[in-house]
Amino acid sequence: MSTARLIKSDDVAADRAASPRRQGRVTRFYSRPSSQWWPPLVVFAILVGLWYLTALYYDKTVQLPYLIPYPHLVLTEFYGDPNFTPLLYADLLNTTQVALTGLVFAIIIGVGWATLMSLAKWIERSLYPYAVILQCIPILALVPLIGSLFGYEFLSRVIVATIIAIFPMVSSTLFGLQSVDRSQRELFELQGAGRVTTLAKLRFPAAMPSIFLGLRNAAGLSVVGAIVGDLFFQRGTPGLGVLIQVANARLNGPGTFAAIIIASLLGITVFLFFGWLARMVVGKWYDFG
Template sequence: MSLTGLAFAIVIGVLWAMAMAQAKWLENSLYPYAVVLQCVPILALVPLIGALFGYEFTSRVIVTVMIALFPMVSNTLFGLQSADRAQHELFRLQRAGRLARLVKLQVPAALPSIFVGLRTSAGLSVIGAIVGDQFFQRGNPGLGVLIQVTASRLMGPELYATIIIASLYGVAVFLVFGLLGRLAVGRWHDFG
């Protein structure tokens, strides 16, 4: 579930940032929605999400996307806008269109920032999946249900073990995307 939500957050976040990078008026129009999405208390929306989309997998994925989306949008936008201005001018002199500038200049320049967003969103997607699982307890139970059950039954060792497993899963996902970033970006950028 966390990987499904992360995949949606990646696609939506990158496309959203690409749209905003095309014109300042688009950024001014769309970026406030990303900020609002980040600031909305997800727990307050959980009953509404459940009422609209049911209480199973779809709702869990929506919660995961809502939690993991903002880092993808903000980091990708930052990366797309960080392309060298002189190179932008060179592309304009060569009469390259917006799509060519995006694909050949902005996306390569944004890769380090995109992978920072990926690592951050990967960790947040695990949290989103656990939160969604705790509130939408129908369907296949996950770590969120296990945490809630062990906590409600005062099963201390099992609760700690579940929390450790959830944390290790989050760290593993974070490290996998860090490795993917290092492989994709290579040595031309100091990728932390």
């Protein structure tokens, strides 16, 4: 009986000694770049194949090839069309300027709004409903009013982008400022720290993960706001929204898809940039994925 127990104990010890090595192999496998990138690439290849099949159906059966153009024709619009490619990148620059300007205003207003509400419950009860109302109002209903009040050019586009992007900044910042541990707040109060000191040295550092999460969401929404504003404000310097409308009106399927894709890539780029910035700033104590 004792010999069997010794054998079992030796097996357990061997398993425990080998388990770190197995875990290390598993960790190394999942940390390889290939294991992270090949699944999205496979899905991308499947989507491109489905796109080709759909384009073939609309070309040969429906005989409306401009509705769903072939992917290689869309790709040509990014670099090979002398009449369309310069317009694409010029309008991309204009949309980027509107989106980033609206994002800056959304950050300033949103963080200030949330900070003010975090100072007292009665301030939060007084102001937070208006943030919800601003989020719930259909932006398309406000666009004509914004155009009548502020014109139909750059300023109105920025206002639309700001309105769409502001709520994630308000809600995420307020959540972060209010999620500070109660014992830490009491410790600051015992040390005689005022509201400004508590905000600067406790609440804002603790709220940084939530603020960056809201910033990442607001960054993508600001691009959406810039496109929406551009679709309705036809005057002034055009952006990708105007280009999408013009290409669609001219039955330029490849150009329409190229403008839509590059608008999506702009939103993804801004989203990924602020995700990277969040990992650089607060990645040591918070995992953004």
